[in-house]
Amino acid sequence: MQITRKLAALTAAAAALIILGSLFLISPVWQPQSPAAVYIPAAVAAPTPTPAPAIININTATAEELTTLPGLGPEKAAALVAYRTAHGAFASLADAANVKGISLRMTESWVGLAAVQ
Structure with missing residues (x-):
């Protein structure tokens, strides 16, 4: 027992x-447990201001400068410069849609990136 x-x-x-x-x-x-580390989001930890993109004047820009716009490669930029030389300055961004290979939708994407003056 x-x-x-x-x-x-x-x-x-x-x-x-x-x-x-x-x-x-x-x-x-x-x-x-050891105390938890304080979480600091990256955006708060090191705010870095982003520079505002320079507005490109499509009436005075070179073909190389125009290639920075969305949808414009070297050929379309050269065509834009040639059209501008032959027909004069553009009155609005939408007028650039008259150039072969450039659409109205493409010119609408340039708002805030390009101007005519």
Whole structure:
């Protein structure tokens, strides 16, 4: 009978150790933790102002400068310069759509990037 009590006590002690041990192994909530680092978003940590893009005057810009506009490669930029030379200055950005290869949608994408004056 005494061996049974000792065996029951040892079994209970082992079960208690297993349960307590599992709290530290399985659930890290019970483990001591160092303080969390403060999170600072990158946008807040180092604000860097972005320079405003320079407005390109399509009536005076060179073909190389015009290639910075969306949708204009070297050929279309050269065609724009040739059209401007032959027909005079553009009255509006939409007038650039008269150049072969340049669409009205393309000129609408230039708003804020290009101007005629």
